[in-house]
Amino acid sequence: MCPQTVRNEAPSDDKRWKIINATMRRNGDDSHALIETLHSVQETFGYLDDVALSYVAKSLRTPLSRVYGVATFYHFFTLKPQGEHSCVVCTGTACHIKGAQALLSAIKGSFGVAPGETTADNKLSVISARCIGSCGLAPAVVIDGNVMGNLSPQTLVARVEREIG
Amino acid sequence: MTRITLTIDGETVQADEGTSLLEVARKAGADIPTLCHNEQLKPHGACRLCTVEVVKGKRTRLVASCAYPVEEGLVVRTSTVEIEKHRKLLVEMLYPTALHLAKRYGITKSRFEAERGDCNLCGLCVNYCREVAHRNVLYFEGRGIDRKVAFVPGKAQECSSCGACFELCSGGFVVTNHGTVSLNERI
Structure with a gap:
């Protein structure tokens, strides 16, 4: 496990990605931070979309299949936008x-x-x-x-x- | 490597430390049915068909032999009335998949509501994709009764060039569904 020096480019200019990045950094940018990071995405964006899931997978160097598996397993995570x-x-x-x-x-x-x-x-x-x-x-x-x-x-x-x- | 001595169906056998009961018992001639087991993969322990009886001290237990490493002095029975009853029930619950096992246990109908006929969640394709093919296209989506094998959106076309799991799948789920399922279609 070597520390990641160059961070992957966030999918957009949205400032909220900084919150996600901070969560990942705080947890060592490693695959064990997956659930914590998904929590962060869920709370920040309100749901998990394909773009966010791919970004998390890439940043934590975790297979996308694992990210999808975890995201669909827990009821807390939603893959579609929630109402107001x-x-x-x-x-x-x-x-x-x-x-x-x-x-x-x-x-x-x-x-x-x-x-x-x-x-x-x-x-x-x-x-x-x-x-x-x-x-x-x-x-x-x-x-x-x-x-x-x-x-x-x-x-x-x-x-x-x-x-x- | 340490050699371990144990008893399987009344015969004393020797095995290397770390091998599974299933492997040793099969080598000793026991006929143990399996569904989710594959020698190339780590034990998954999902189908429970490889259940055997293990006597350790005064206690007798039913364990999944594929995920149970051999132990010194273990007494193992691979086919008792209780085990066969257990396996028969499992095969009945799997019906209408795993028909070769249904035939072996004489099952022609099931008391349980039939689910899909092409996938019984044995996990062979998912585990093969991850452990051997290293492609990570397949995953288990959801949980409990909603659990199903799904393809990572946008990666399913990789299956056309790999297809290594196609022959592992007894129900044909992967063969018929690769490239047809996307996240957007699901939600």
């Missing part, structure tokens, strides 16, 4: 009993998106989570990072409509 707002519906045991499926079908009915999908206008992404640890609030939903509990399909749809304007 996120709505995480908990489908854990408690929320399931309290009607999480009704919430999901209400969202599907009102906005036409199923878990893992984003609306065509890029306003809303719906994600289903296995348990968000707020079982006392079942059925619970996280809208843009704020946990909301004891929801009925109507209140959820009204709340989401208010959020996305």
